Amino acid sequence: MTGPVLSFEGKTALVVGGSSGIGRAIARGFRDAGAATHVWGTRARVEDYEKPDELDGIDYVQVDVTDAGKVRAEAARLRLDILILCQGTVRYDRQEFDVETFRHVVDVNLNSMMACAQTFYPQLAKSAGAIVTVSSTAAYHATRGNPAYNASKCGVVGLTRTLGQAWANKGVRVNGIAPGYVATKLTEVTTAHPDRLAAAVASIPLGRMGEPEEMAGAALFLASPLASFMVGQTLIIDGGMTL
Numbered sequence: 001m002t003g004p005v006l007s008f009e010g011k012t013a014l015v016v017g018g019s020s021g022i023g024r025a026i027a028r029g030f031r032d033a034g035a036a037t038h039v040w041g042t043r044a045r046v047e048d049y050e051k052p053d054e055l056d057g058i059d060y061v062q063v064d065v066t067d068a069g070k071v072r073a074e075a076a077r078l079r080l081d082i083l084i085l086c087q088g089t090v091r092y093d094r095q096e097f098d099v100e101t102f103r104h105v106v107d108v109n110l111n112s113m114m115a116c117a118q119t120f121y122p123q124l125a126k127s128a129g130a131i132v133t134v135s136s137t138a139a140y141h142a143t144r145g146n147p148a149y150n151a152s153k154c155g156v157v158g159l160t161r162t163l164g165q166a167w168a169n170k171g172v173r174v175n176g177i178a179p180g181y182v183a184t185k186l187t188e189v190t191t192a193h194p195d196r197l198a199a200a201v202a203s204i205p206l207g208r209m210g211e212p213e214e215m216a217g218a219a220l221f222l223a224s225p226l227a228s229f230m231v232g233q234t235l236i237i238d239g240g241m242t243l
């Protein structure tokens with residue numbers, strides 16, 4: 001994108017999981033469109049990330065979303081119009097078949113989304129705000145080695161529908177995006193291996209991976225007045241992979 005196509009001047013946005021990958025592109029999109037933009041990630045300081053200058057003009061705070069007390073304390077400092085829930089993790093090599101690991105992944109990917117949404121709900125109701133969740137195309141097919149990732153992402157799609165229905169008449173619109181393959185640190189297990197990368201790309205009708213900015217465009221749309229009659233929907237953005 002060259003320059004903002006939407007304006008969020010006067011709005012405040014928080015991207016949970018905005019420190020890297022898709023969330024970082026979403027945060028940059030809101031910043032470039034004029035929003036006062038905040039990001040939460042797991043590291044102590046923004047300088048602990050690669051290319052911290054990409055987050056220039058964005059307020060960074062360390063918040064592990066499994067720490068409910070920290071989520072509440074940091075939420076109390078903000079007055080949001082837009083909440084993007086982009087946090088996510090995965091464990092490979094069949095680790096998710098271990099019940100403790102399963103619990104952790106579901107805690108980060110699903111339970112923390114409900115905790116954040118509920119924590120920010122009163123301020124979003126006051127601002128007639130919007131929530132955008134980030135699930136995955138994994139919610140629409142099996143993922144042999146990743147039961148926790150799969151179950152949590154299915155849960156996010158359901159949570160998005162249900163909060164969308166529950167809060168629509170309270171002034172809070174809830175929708176989501178379900179990305180397909182995007183090169184980030186989460187997908188290095190695929191992108192760092194040429195044979196796996198080729199197999200992934202071969203499954204995508206557009207013939208390439210998605211860019212984080214292409215996920216950002218849809219998130220900005222859903223948070224904007226252009227989507228004012230959309231509630232509880234999850235947009236699949238996967239270059240046609242799930243077709």
Ligand SMILES: NC(=O)c1ccc[n+]([C@@H]2O[C@H](COP(=O)([O-])OP(=O)(O)OC[C@H]3O[C@@H](n4cnc5c(N)ncnc54)[C@H](OP(=O)(O)O)[C@@H]3O)[C@@H](O)[C@H]2O)c1
Pocket residue numbers: 016017018019020021022023040041042043063064065066086087088089108134135136137138178179180181182183184185186187
């Ligand atoms: N990449 C893909 O192909 C793809 C496809 C479908 C869905 N998704 C989803 O897109 C979202 C973003 O993932 P990504 O691909 O951009 O990967 P990423 O670069 O690893 O981003 C994940 C984000 O979640 C944050 N996070 C992880 N655990 C956290 C915790 N306990 N507390 C707070 N924040 C936490 C990370 O913080 P740190 O940077 O500090 O680790 C990071 O900001 C995830 O929900 C993922 O499941 C990605």
